[in-house]
Amino acid sequence: MSNILVNAPKTAKRGEVVEIKALIMHPMETGFRPGPNGRIIPRNIIERFTATWNGAEIFAMEMSPAIAANPFVSFFARANESGTVVLRWTGDEGFAVEERVAIAVE
Amino acid sequence: MDRRHFLVGTAAVIVLPLAPASATQEAMAEAIRKVVGTATPTEGRVKLDVPPLVENGNTVPLTVTVESPMTASDYVKAIHVFNEKNPQPNVLSARLGPLNGKAVVGTRIKLGDSQRIVAIAETSDGKFWIAGADVIVTLAACLEEST
Numbered sequence: 570m571s572n573i574l575v576n577a578p579k580t581a582k583r584g585e586v587v588e589i590k591a592l593i594m595h596p597m598e599t600g601f602r603p604g605p606n607g608r609i610i611p612r613n614i615i616e617r618f619t620a621t622w623n624g625a626e627i628f629a630m631e632m633s634p635a636i637a638a639n640p641f642v643s644f645f646a647r648a649n650e651s652g653t654v655v656l657r658w659t660g661d662e663g664f665a666v667e668e669r670v671a672i673a674v675e
Numbered sequence: 676m677d678r679r680h681f682l683v684g685t686a687a688v689i690v691l692p693l694a695p696a697s698a699t700q701e702a703m704a705e706a707i708r709k710v711v712g713t714a715t716p717t718e719g720r721v722k723l724d725v726p727p728l729v730e731n732g733n734t735v736p737l738t739v740t741v742e743s744p745m746t747a748s749d750y751v752k753a754i755h756v757f758n759e760k761n762p763q764p765n766v767l768s769a770r771l772g773p774l775n776g777k778a779v780v781g782t783r784i785k786l787g788d789s790q791r792i793v794a795i796a797e798t799s800d801g802k803f804w805i806a807g808a809d810v811i812v813t814l815a816a817c818l819e820e821s822t
Binding site for chain 1 (some may be wrong): 693715720733735736738745750758763765766768770771772774775776779780781782783784785786790797816
């Protein structure tokens with residue numbers, strides 16, 4: 570249903586600060602625009618993005634309608650131990666999607 | 676595009692600027708107050724990277740970088756971004772911690788008009804830091820009809 574693109578290194582040195590970039594396909598409909606019939610298109614946005622590393626939250630972001638369609642988020646994380654980064658997007662109309670990436674720490 | 680759709684589309688473009696009340700400087704100040712409380716944010720430490728002139732307000736790259744060692748005792752807790760003239764003053768609120776290593780958030784935003792963007796960072800000592808940037812938008816977001 571949704572296309573997700575995550576860019577994170579597969580391996581990292583212990584203690585290295587790595588960048589994680591995530592892009593998800595989503596209309597991010599603001600709820601302020603009229604559609605072709607002149608009526609306002611109901612709001613449909615991703616409200617929240619979170620990232621956990623082995624279960625511990627490392628980053629969270631509340632989004633507003635001012636975030637562009639197909640939201641892109643980039644942030645950094647210190648690679649302390651090998652593990653799985655779980656990225657999670659939740660929002661209007663019950664939107665909830667997860668993506669996992671494994672990062673091996675040497 | 677047939678004649679009918681063209682007319683409807685033109686009408687939408689003409690009517691829209693009057694329709695939703697846009698956020699104002701006061702609305703932005705109010706949104707900022709909600710975040711900082713009674714504290715006064717200090718200029719500095721925050722770097723707000725956003726192009727000064729954008730052609731398309733639908734996707735404007737924005738990066739907020741905060742100077743911080745990001746250690747367990749001294750780190751950036753949160754980064755907030757606000758705007759003046761979109762329908763709502765809030766753009767994003769990110770929560771960070773020492774696990775980030777670097778206090779940087781990048782994303783892409785929509786801008787409904789040329790306006791000032793403000794980024795505020797809250798550090799672990801409870802202080803607030805602020806930076807602003809003016810952006811000129813030639814094609815605003817939200818104005819065209821969806822297809």
